[in-house]
Amino acid sequence: MSLVDGFGRTVRYVRLSVTDRCDFRCVYCMAEEMTFLPRAQVLTLEEMATLSRAFVELGVEKIRLTGGEPLVRRGIEGLVAEIGGLDGLRDFAMTTNGSGLAKHARTLREGGLKRLNISLDTLDPDRFRELTRTGSLDKVIDGIRAARDAGFERIKLNAVVLKGRNDDEVLDLVEFAREEKVDISFIEEMPLGQSIGHDRAETFCSSDEVRATIETRHALVPTTETTLGPSRYFRMADSDSRIGFISPHSHNFCAACNRVRVTAEGRLLLCLGNEHSVDLRAVMRRHPGDLERLKAAIVGAMQKKPERHHFTTDGDVQVVRFMNMTGG
Numbered sequence: 001m002s003l004v005d006g007f008g009r010t011v012r013y014v015r016l017s018v019t020d021r022c023d024f025r026c027v028y029c030m031a032e033e034m035t036f037l038p039r040a041q042v043l044t045l046e047e048m049a050t051l052s053r054a055f056v057e058l059g060v061e062k063i064r065l066t067g068g069e070p071l072v073r074r075g076i077e078g079l080v081a082e083i084g085g086l087d088g089l090r091d092f093a094m095t096t097n098g099s100g101l102a103k104h105a106r107t108l109r110e111g112g113l114k115r116l117n118i119s120l121d122t123l124d125p126d127r128f129r130e131l132t133r134t135g136s137l138d139k140v141i142d143g144i145r146a147a148r149d150a151g152f153e154r155i156k157l158n159a160v161v162l163k164g165r166n167d168d169e170v171l172d173l174v175e176f177a178r179e180e181k182v183d184i185s186f187i188e189e190m191p192l193g194q195s196i197g198h199d200r201a202e203t204f205c206s207s208d209e210v211r212a213t214i215e216t217r218h219a220l221v222p223t224t225e226t227t228l229g230p231s232r233y234f235r236m237a238d239s240d241s242r243i244g245f246i247s248p249h250s251h252n253f254c255a256a257c258n259r260v261r262v263t264a265e266g267r268l269l270l271c272l273g274n275e276h277s278v279d280l281r282a283v284m285r286r287h288p289g290d291l292e293r294l295k296a297a298i299v300g301a302m303q304k305k306p307e308r309h310h311f312t313t314d315g316d317v318q319v320v321r322f323m324n325m326t327g328g
Helices: 045-057 076-084 101-110 125-132 137-150 167-180 207-214 280-286 291-304
Strands: 013-017 062-066 091-096 115-119 154-160 183-187 232-236 239-246 259-262 267-269 277-279
Touching: 013 045, 045 062, 045 076, 045 280, 045 291, 062 076, 076 091, 076 101, 101 137, 115 137, 125 137, 137 154, 137 167, 154 167, 167 183, 167 207, 167 239, 207 239, 267 280, 277 280, 277 291, 280 291
Parallel strands: 013 062, 013 259, 062 091, 091 115, 115 154, 154 183, 183 239
Antiparallel strands: 232 239, 259 267, 267 277
16 A cells, blocks of 8 residues: 555655644634634544554655644653654654743654754744734743754744735844754745734735845755755755745645645645545544554545645635644
């Protein structure tokens, strides 16, 4: 069995959401007042470990843990250690808001987690509070440094750029990444869920605009480097930090898509911008311990993977679920 979809694309990368809960309320991700899933509907850590094993046995090379915020999930360090020990897994990563890294970074690294993506959209404390509604910039910066001290191979910052809200900080964020000796990716906002607090059509900032801003100070040289994700990476001559761009609108990457997502409630989501999915929680709970049946369900789901998403920049929303439900 192998994970090949109806368009000949091989799935090698799974993003696994361990919770829909988060200690932040970022304006592009969720509403300020959220109703989260009842705990009985969320996969247990044992079910997540079983899913991870099934995917790796089917040829998946990379697993990324996401949320919500994965570090608010009780027992996350044990899950990391279990997944980190899977034979055949080449890359094991996590996307986090960074607020819990000062506490957890060293244990996560010892458990086999290799890489971290840390969300950081602004370096202004007041603006950080405005964008996240609840977050502390100092805690995130402390977390970045704790992760670096813990020995993670590469740390990458993720910045969602919104025109009129933080696009004036692009160069500051690049300089911060260079000073901290980490990578940074700039992301076009995903049109998922009803936008709260801004008009997406007015705040959309393309990767080409961000790149042009950076090149007023630093020449960017394109590379063929990849982490199996959608980032296109560039280098600067005088720094080891890489600059990445994730451009679901302006540079659609669907033709080379090698990813699927599993939501916290066990839905195998075949595309970020569509609702095509299969309920893997139902399979596991109806047939506990039957790994072969689970693997067959995953393989069968590949034929539901659509050819592409259809994101727009005019504020039109095709998918009403928020990013915390999708898994980063």
